[in-house]
Amino acid sequence: xxxxxxxxxxxxxxxxxxxxxxxxxxxxxxxxxxxxxxxxxxxxxxxxxxxxxxxxxxxxxxxxxxxxxxxxxxxxxxxxxxxxxxxxxxxxxxxxxxxxxxxxxxxxxxxxxxxxxxxxxxxxxxxxxxxxxxxxxxxxxxxxxxxxxxxxxxxxxxxxxxxxxxxxxxxxxxxxxxxxxxxxxxxxxxxxxxxxxxxxxxxxxxxxxxxxxxxxxxxxxxxxxxxxxxxxxxxxxxxxxxxxxxxxxxxxxxxxxxxxxxxxxxxxxxxxxxxxxxxxxxxxxxxxxxxxxxxxxxxxxxxxxxxxxxxxxxxxxxxxxxxxxxxxxxxxxxxxxxxxxxxxx
Ligand code: SF4
Numbered sequence: 001x002x003x004x005x006x007x008x009x010x011x012x013x014x015x016x017x018x019x020x021x022x023x024x025x026x027x028x029x030x031x032x033x034x035x036x037x038x039x040x041x042x043x044x045x046x047x048x049x050x051x052x053x054x055x056x057x058x059x060x061x062x063x064x065x066x067x068x069x070x071x072x073x074x075x076x077x078x079x080x081x082x083x084x085x086x087x088x089x090x091x092x093x094x095x096x097x098x099x100x101x102x103x104x105x106x107x108x109x110x111x112x113x114x115x116x117x118x119x120x121x122x123x124x125x126x127x128x129x130x131x132x133x134x135x136x137x138x139x140x141x142x143x144x145x146x147x148x149x150x151x152x153x154x155x156x157x158x159x160x161x162x163x164x165x166x167x168x169x170x171x172x173x174x175x176x177x178x179x180x181x182x183x184x185x186x187x188x189x190x191x192x193x194x195x196x197x198x199x200x201x202x203x204x205x206x207x208x209x210x211x212x213x214x215x216x217x218x219x220x221x222x223x224x225x226x227x228x229x230x231x232x233x234x235x236x237x238x239x240x241x242x243x244x245x246x247x248x249x250x251x252x253x254x255x256x257x258x259x260x261x262x263x264x265x266x267x268x269x270x271x272x273x274x275x276x277x278x279x280x281x282x283x284x285x286x287x288x289x290x291x292x293x294x295x296x297x298x299x300x301x302x303x304x305x306x307x308x309x310x311x312x313x314x315x316x317x318x319x320x321x322x323x324x325x326x327x328x329x330x331x332x333x334x335x336x337x338x339x340x341x342x343x344x345x
Contacts, residue, residue, distance in 0.1 A: 001027050001055055002124055009053050013045060027055065028183055030134025030152070056135075058082075058128045063136070074132065076101070076125060080118055082161055084129040086136070089326075092154030092190065093137070097129040099171055100162025105196050107217070108229045109263060111296040112161045120167040126174035130156055130184060156186060159194040159215070163232075165201035175212060188212045194259070199236040199244035206248040215289070216245065218258040220267040221275035229266060229300075242279060249285035256286055259325075261293040262303035262311060273314050280320055288315070288322035 003024070010019050019041075026038045035041070035049035049055075058074040061081060065071070068089040074082050085096040101118035103110070130153050137151045156178055158164045164171045171193070177183040178191060188211035195202065196217045205214060220226040226233040236244075245256050260276065262268045280286045290312060293302035303311070315322050 001053070001057065001128070005053055009049065012052075013048050015045065019045070023049075024182070028131070028185075030131040031138040031150070033135060033139070056128045056131060057122065057124045058132055060132070070136075072132065072136075074129065076121075082121065082125075082129075084132065084160055086133045086153070090155075093133075093151060094155040094157060095130050095133050095153045096157050096160045097126055098160035098162050099126060099158055099164040099167050103162045104166065105163050106231050107196060107219075109219075109261065109293060109296065109300045111299070114296075115161075117162075120170055121162070123170045123173035123177065126158075126170065127177050127184070129160075130178060153184075154186070155190045155192075157192045157194065159192070163196050163198065164193050165195045165198040165205070168201060168204070172208070175210075179210075179212070192257075196230060196232045197236055197241045198232065199240045202241075202244040203247050206251040209252070211254070213257070214248065214254070215257040215259055216241070218260050218276070218279070218288075219263075220260075220272065221279035222267070222272065225267060225272075229263070238279070245286065246283065249283060254285065258286060258288050259291060260288055261291045262308050263293050264301040264303045264307070266300060268303040268307045268311055270314070273311060273318075277315070277318055277320055284321070286321070288320060289325045290315070290322055291325045 006023060007020055010023075022040065023035075023038070026032055026040070032038050032055065035053070035055055036046045038046060041049075054077070058076060061073040061075045063070055063072045068087060070086045070088075072084050072086075074084060076082065080101045082098040082101055084098060087094045087096065098121060100120050102115035103112045104117035106113045106116075134152050137153070141148075141150050158171065158175075175191060175193070178186050179188050192213035192215055193205070194215040194217060202214070202216070217230070218226075219229060221238060223233065223238050226238060233241075248254075248256060258280070260267070276288065280288055290308075292308060293300060295302060302308075312324060
């Protein structure tokens with residue numbers, strides 16, 4: 001919801017001051033589908049609000065699901081579309097949100113990158129992806145007439161479509177709303193942001209002095225290879241990226257998670273193991289996440305299972321701090337790097 005517009009709409013309708021906070025509280029609960037369902041408001045006001053303001057800035061176009069993952073295609077007010085994913089395989093329901101319509105970074109293994117950038121998302125469009133899922137969960141809970149507690153999103157990862165650090169102001173505003181007790185009230189440690197490696201913004205992020213988690217898509221510790229699969233490496237070299245990450249860990253004393261998707265013949269050789277081990281080096285706060293590549297149409301192939309195991313055992317032998325991240329949602333094209341607007345999701 002456009003919070004500034006809410007204030008103006010209430011002023012236009014001569015409402016007392018307390019209405020603003022009352023409506024915001026209702027909105028952040030995520031259980032209301034429209035203003036009309038907020039029965040703690042006078043009927044006339046509900047009608048006026050529904051006529052003059054949208055409760056959510058995103059509208060469901062389509063939802064598909066498999067055992068652990070649901071992917072929604074959402075329509076924005078200007079007709080643009082984005083995707084968001086709900087994952088239910090851990091202690092917490094996790095939502096992956098998009099930060100841009102498309103993405104300008106053009107990573108060669110990523111479906112979103114092939115779309116190019118359409119536009120940045122506003123802070124409300126980022127926040128409303130989380131509220132959208134809370135609303136879906138609430139409606140399902142009511143349909144099932146369940147006696148259990150109402151489920152809600154417990155973790156947010158900004159890893160969907162887009163490079164979040166290139167939409168800095170709106171990203172930071174959205175994170176503040178998601179984290180704030182007056183907003184979605186999610187603990188900072190339950191929120192993660194992933195960047196392709198915008199080094200100067202990693203330093204800005206460190207200066208925010210927040211507990212929000214940071215992940216960096218590394219995918220190769222060889223400058224040439226990284227440039228060939230992630231054009232961002234031409235803007236910020238591996239040395240600059242590493243330096244920024246070191247400043248981050250010194251400043252925040254928090255871990256950085258480096259994502260490394262194994263791609264057949266690209267980044268899975270013994271030499272690549274040497275380079276990535278060197279990159280992680282002795283920084284105790286650098287942590288590697290090894291992930292199987294999620295295949296996209298006309299894209300790169302994942303490394304074979306055998307190669308993956310070899311890579312994994314060599315990292316273990318070298319006592320590197322790493323883990324293997326499971327990847328869900330491939331059947332829905334909802335896994336990392338697979339989000340792209342298709343006519344048929
Ligand atoms: S991997 Fe991330 S940064 Fe790279 S093109 Fe895809 S969405 Fe953009």
